Amino acid sequence: MSAGGPPILDPALAPPFPVAALPLLRNSQLRDNVAHATDVIQAKRARVVAEKPDWQALRAAASSMKDEALEHLAAYLEQFEDRCKAAGGHVHWAADAAEARRIILGILRQEKADEVIKIKTMTSAEIQLNPFLEAAGIRPYETDLAEIILQLGNGEPSHIVAPALHVNRGQVREIFSRTMGLPGLSDQPEALTAAARQYLRKKFLTVPTAISGANFLIAETGAVVIVESEGNGRMCLTLPRTLITLAGIEKVLPRFQDLEVMLQVLARSATGERMSPYTSLWTGVTPGDGPQNFHVVLLDNQRSPILARSTDRQTLRCIRCGACMNTCPVYRQTGGHAYGSVYPGPIGAILTPQLERLRHAQSLPYASSLCGACYDVCPVKINIPEILIDLRARVTDQERKTFAKFFDPMYLGLRIANLIFSRACLFHLAQWKARIILQFFTRKDGWIHSLPGMGAKWTETRDLRGLPRQTFHQWWNDREQTTREPGAR
Amino acid sequence: MRASLFITCYNDTLFPETGRAVVRLLERLGVELEFHPQQTCCGQMHANTGFRPEAFSQARRFVQMYKDAETVVIPSSSCVAMIRDQYPGLFEELGDEKLRRQFAALLPRVYEFSEFLIDKLGVDDVGAYFPHRVTYHASCHGLRALELGDRPFRLLARVRGLQLSALQNLDRCCGFGGTFSVKNGDVSSAMLTVKLEDVLATGAEYCTALDNSCLMHLGGAMHRQYAPMKTIHMAQILAATHEEPAG
Numbered sequence: 001m002s003a004g005g006p007p008i009l010d011p012a013l014a015p016p017f018p019v020a021a022l023p024l025l026r027n028s029q030l031r032d033n034v035a036h037a038t039d040v041i042q043a044k045r046a047r048v049v050a051e052k053p054d055w056q057a058l059r060a061a062a063s064s065m066k067d068e069a070l071e072h073l074a075a076y077l078e079q080f081e082d083r084c085k086a087a088g089g090h091v092h093w094a095a096d097a098a099e100a101r102r103i104i105l106g107i108l109r110q111e112k113a114d115e116v117i118k119i120k121t122m123t124s125a126e127i128q129l130n131p132f133l134e135a136a137g138i139r140p141y142e143t144d145l146a147e148i149i150l151q152l153g154n155g156e157p158s159h160i161v162a163p164a165l166h167v168n169r170g171q172v173r174e175i176f177s178r179t180m181g182l183p184g185l186s187d188q189p190e191a192l193t194a195a196a197r198q199y200l201r202k203k204f205l206t207v208p209t210a211i212s213g214a215n216f217l218i219a220e221t222g223a224v225v226i227v228e229s230e231g232n233g234r235m236c237l238t239l240p241r242t243l244i245t246l247a248g249i250e251k252v253l254p255r256f257q258d259l260e261v262m263l264q265v266l267a268r269s270a271t272g273e274r275m276s277p278y279t280s281l282w283t284g285v286t287p288g289d290g291p292q293n294f295h296v297v298l299l300d301n302q303r304s305p306i307l308a309r310s311t312d313r314q315t316l317r318c319i320r321c322g323a324c325m326n327t328c329p330v331y332r333q334t335g336g337h338a339y340g341s342v343y344p345g346p347i348g349a350i351l352t353p354q355l356e357r358l359r360h361a362q363s364l365p366y367a368s369s370l371c372g373a374c375y376d377v378c379p380v381k382i383n384i385p386e387i388l389i390d391l392r393a394r395v396t397d398q399e400r401k402t403f404a405k406f407f408d409p410m411y412l413g414l415r416i417a418n419l420i421f422s423r424a425c426l427f428h429l430a431q432w433k434a435r436i437i438l439q440f441f442t443r444k445d446g447w448i449h450s451l452p453g454m455g456a457k458w459t460e461t462r463d464l465r466g467l468p469r470q471t472f473h474q475w476w477n478d479r480e481q482t483t484r485e486p487g488a489r
Numbered sequence: 490m491r492a493s494l495f496i497t498c499y500n501d502t503l504f505p506e507t508g509r510a511v512v513r514l515l516e517r518l519g520v521e522l523e524f525h526p527q528q529t530c531c532g533q534m535h536a537n538t539g540f541r542p543e544a545f546s547q548a549r550r551f552v553q554m555y556k557d558a559e560t561v562v563i564p565s566s567s568c569v570a571m572i573r574d575q576y577p578g579l580f581e582e583l584g585d586e587k588l589r590r591q592f593a594a595l596l597p598r599v600y601e602f603s604e605f606l607i608d609k610l611g612v613d614d615v616g617a618y619f620p621h622r623v624t625y626h627a628s629c630h631g632l633r634a635l636e637l638g639d640r641p642f643r644l645l646a647r648v649r650g651l652q653l654s655a656l657q658n659l660d661r662c663c664g665f666g667g668t669f670s671v672k673n674g675d676v677s678s679a680m681l682t683v684k685l686e687d688v689l690a691t692g693a694e695y696c697t698a699l700d701n702s703c704l705m706h707l708g709g710a711m712h713r714q715y716a717p718m719k720t721i722h723m724a725q726i727l728a729a730t731h732e733e734p735a736g
Contacts, residue, residue, distance in 0.1 A: 018673050025679050329662045333679040367673060369666025369680070370537060371629035389575070392539030410668065414535060418543040421498065421529040422550070431502050447712055457674030461681065462709030465503065472501045472508035476524050 007156045007337035010128070011356050014340025016363035021338040030166050034158075034335040037165045038326045044272025045323060045377070052268070061261045063381040066317035069219075069254055070307060076219040076252045077298065083222025087284020089294045097127035100299050104129065104211065104244055105136055107295055111242050113138060113209040119226065119233040120144035121213025122160050122320060123246050123299060125342040126355075129211070140211070141203050143232035145196055152179040158336030158344060161270050161322035166335045200232060210236040210291070214247035215319070216262060217296075220255045223283040224296065227266060227276040234278050243291035248299050250307075250316040262319065265379035269321035302355045311390050312354055317380040318347055324374035324384060330367055339364060346374035350387040358394055365391035409454050428473070435467040442466035492605070493523045493558040495551075497565045498530035504701045510728035510735075511564050511602065514617075517728075518610060525554050533571035536579070538668045545583045548576050555599075556591045560609060564602040564724050566700045570634035572599055601631070602724055603640040603699055613643040619729045620650030623721075624693040626707065627659050628700035641699060641723060648726060654691035661687070665706035685710050689718060697723045 008014045024030060049055050069076055081091040094100035108116060116133065118124065118140050130140045130151075142151045146164035150157060153175035157163030164172075173187040176195050185191060212233065216225040224245055226233050237243065253262065267276045285294050306312045325331045325345025336344030340361065341352040349368055353361040365388045374384045396411075405411045420430045441448045448464040450456070458464060470478075492515065496508045515522055532547030551572070555561050563569050573596065580589045600609055607613060625645060631637045645653055664670065664680025671677075688696050688707060694717075698704050701722050708720035721735065729735040 018675065021673070021676050025675055031679075329664065329680050329683075330673075330676055333676055333683070365539075366669065367676070369629070369662050369664055369669045369677070371662035371666070372633040373629070373660065373662070376633055386574075386578075389537060389539070392537070393541040394539075396539035396541075410538070410672065414538055414540050414543065417530075418535060418540065418546065421532075421547055424527045424529055427498070427529045434502070449713075454671050457671045458709070460674060461678040461713065462706065463712040464709055465705070465712075467502065468505050470505060472496050472505035473524070473526070475505055475509060476512075477526075 006154075007158075008340060009125075009156050009337070009342050011341050011352050011360040014361075017338055017340070017367040018363065020340055021334045021367075024334045024338050029168075030335055031333060033166050033168045035332055036168075037162065038332055041162070041272055041322075041326045045269060045326070046272075048268045048272050048274055052264075058261055058265050059379055059381055062265045062319075062379055063317060065253060065258045065261060066319075066380050067314075069252055070250065070313055070316055072254075073249065073252065073307060076254055077249060079219040080217050080222055080252055081298075083219070084224075084284055084296055085222075087222050089222065089284040089296055092295060092297045094297050094299045094301070096301050097299075100127050100246060100297050100301070101129060101132045103297050104246065105133070105138075107242070107244055108133070108138055108209060111209050111293070113242075115139045115141065115203075115207045116209045116211055117141045117143050117203050117207045117236050117240065118147070118210065119212040119228065119236045120147050120163065121211070121246060122157070122342055123213050123248055124211060125157060127246075127299065127301065129246075141207065143200055143203065143236055144228070145193065145230055145232070148196055148199070149175055152176070156337060157342055159322055159325060160320050160343060160345075160347075166337070200235075204232075204235045204239050208241040209244075210240040210242070211244045211246065212236060214245050214251050214296075215266065216259065217247055217252040218256050218259070219252050221283055223256065223281050225259065226278075226280045227263065227270075228278045228280075229271060229273075229276060231278055234280055237280050237282060238290050240291055242293040242295075244295045244297065246297045246299060248301070249303050250318075266319050266321055269319075269323040269377065269379040302357060305357065306354045311387065314380075314382050315347075315350055315354060315387060317382055318351070319380060320347075321379055323377040323379065327373040327377050328368075329371060329373065330369065339367065346384045346388075347382070350382075350384055350391060353391050353395075358391070358398065362395045362398070365389075365395060413454070428471070431467075431471055438467050490519065490610070491521045491523065491559045492562045492600075493525060493555060493560070495528055495531070495555070495561050495563045495568070496524070497563060497568045499705075500565060500701055503705065504722065507564055507701055507722040507724050510722070510725040511562070513733070514615060514724060514728040515562070515605075518606075518612065518615065520610070523558070525558075527554060531568045531571050532579075533568055533575075534667055536571060536575050537666075541579065542583065544575070545579045548572075548579050549584065549588060552576075552588060552592045552595060556595055558595075558598065560605070561595075561599045562602060562605045563599065564699070564722065565702070566601050566628050566631035566635050566637065567702060569599065569601040569604075570630040572596070574634055601635055601637070601699065603631075603637055603644060604635070606644060606727075607640045614647035615644070615727050617648040617727045617729055618650055618731045619648050619726045619735060621695055622652045622654055622691075622693045623695045623697050623726065624654045624656045624688060624691040625723075626656060626663065626688065626696055626698040626703055628698050628703045629660075629662050631699050632660060637699070644723065644727060645697075651726070654693045656691055657687045658684075663703045663706050665703055667702070670706065681706060681710050685714075685716070689716055693718060695719050695721045695726075697721050697726055699723050 159165040532544035536544035704720035
């Protein structure tokens with residue numbers, strides 16, 4: 001990818017995070033859009049969280065519900081399958097993205113579909129469903145407003161809840177007026193949504209097949225739950241003849257009752273609302289009402305290995321609320337495209353490398369200052385900094401086995417530092433040497449303005465105070481000597 | 490009261506004035522200080538960059554060095570967070586049972602500097618005099634990992650002459666993040682720019698914190714930009730008096 005080219009959200013092809021971040025950091029319009037949008041959502045979230053005195057208890061409950069589901073995941077999934085089938089649904093198991101795509105294409109071919117309407121689903125983006133369907137001659141139509149903006153504007157999602165968060169309304173106006181042939185379109189939200197509604201209505205009424213994701217699957221009843229803001233989901237779930245729901249295996253909840261907690265923490269964390277405007281639940285097929293042909297595709301796609309590792313497992317608690325990215329100071333600067341995956345932000349920085357089994361996306365665990373803001377807001381208490389550090393350890397262990405480590409100044413520096421820290425005398429020798437070397441770089445004002453090598457990345461934007469003449473321990477030793485010899489000074 | 494001072498590697502090397510201030514203040518408050526001559530580093534840099542076995546060897550050194558100390562005081566919130574949040578995992582994975590027991594016994598006696606003053610000594614008025622406008626930067630580790638809460642504000646409120654200017658977006662990271670500032674230097678600098686805007690908007694003469702690493706980051710940018718503000722560790726403010734102003 002050339003710097004500034006279109007974003008690549010395939011972890012196998014995306015450039016490392018610091019490289020992908022550069023053109024985005026230079027795009028002041030994008031940074032302004034992202035900062036504004038995340039500020040707005042954060043403020044809304046803070047307001048509705050503050051009005052819940054039991055917020056911490058809700059988080060703890062949500063976290064333990066997900067843990068229970070994950071602890072007995074196989075059993076709950078089978079229970080879901082039984083109940084869903086008993087209610088007239090079809091359940092398919094997909095080990096990986098390719099199998100999920102094949103299953104979905106098979107169903108669409110059976111239905112002789114050449115068009116399909118879609119509710120926003122990041123899981124379908126994860127398995128790169130849209131380009132696959134297009135290549136197979138089936139046109140997918142996104143119906144979520146943000147997804148329409150991206151689909152018509154040839155954009156890529158940068159946020160899991162608000163995929164077009166990096167686009168402002170002036171840019172939306174431009175995309176809509178160009179692609180919908182509306183030259184006089186204004187950039188007022190009412191005008192833009194009216195244009196989208198016009199465009200969508202035809203699709204809702206004519207396309208008989210829909211694809212959705214799922215926010216939750218209920219093992220106890222076989223129900224599927226979708227939470228959304230615009231009502232496009234409700235249309236896709238009720239009007240078509242055939243509905244295909246693609247869901248990661250971690251979406252299952254044991255009991256219907258669990259929704260009491262889950263819907264509260266999800267709405268408040270994701271959009272800063274007490275309840276999402278549309279919460280749709282359906283169980284299998286109801287004769288004469290809604291889709292008569294209902295399929296669920298349960299996707300593993302490397303979730304099982306995550307489940308198997310105890311430190312990683314909490315990653316699968318994620319309910320995709322996006323609160324971590326809204327609060328993340330790194331995401332705030334770059335937006336989502338720098339993460340090279342449909343899952344950006346802090347959750348993406350831990351999820352993507354795990355889904356890739358660390359064959360790709362090794363730079364993502366380092367795309368964090370470990371400030372901990374994500375852990376603070378996470379409604380299911382995923383300790384993201386802990387997993388970031390754990391993933392870094394695994395990346396380093398990969399590097400230890402390679403020859404390239406001998407050319408990595410960071411690796412060599414830290415190995416040498418380890419030796420230095422193992423003995424005080426070596427540490428003190430290193431301090432002395434560092435002072436002598438840094439003296440060459442220290443200006444008369446006592447500050448270092450420019451350093452070579454790795455240090456250049458520091459001095460590009462900040463100065464560094466030169467090393468003081470006396471370390472603390474030297475001062476302490478001098479003082480001890482003076483006090484021990486009475487009469488001296 | 491006896492306390493052992495763990496100064497931390499970067500304070501020892503880069504900010505000896507902070508260590509001197511800690512000594513001056515704590516001795517003024519009647520604490521008998523010790524300094525273990527073999528101390529080096531807590532292992533945070535290694536742990537956070539993914540060098541677990543290396544971090545473990547620093548962690549083990551720390552525990553063996555301080556296992557008999559009455560209390561340990563550390564003027565760096567991120568190093569204390571390392572000890573509290575990461576040592577247990579390291580010892581779980583790599584340590585032996587004896588080391589784990591020694592650590593469990595030591596941990597309640599390890600204090601961050603402001604915790605030591607408020608929780609252990611029970612003072613918030615340390616008799617300081619610092620006639621300047623100051624803003625307080627709550628470092629991420631102090632705020633979220635240690636949950637220092639109002640401790641720093643209680644200490645600053647009792648400093649004579651000090652005018653506190655509130656910092657907007659107090660919970661936002663300055664972008665330092667240890668090796669992050671180099672590995673992701675451009676993103677780090679962008680975060681720093683945003684943070685510095687808030688810090689400078691306070692119009693304070695000094696920006697203080699309980700972590701010199703954030704202050705090194707902010708101070709480095711202030712110096713580069715000829716900003717009319719300086720950084721100072723809170724220990725230096727609290728040690729300052731009429732007779733002996735901050736050095």
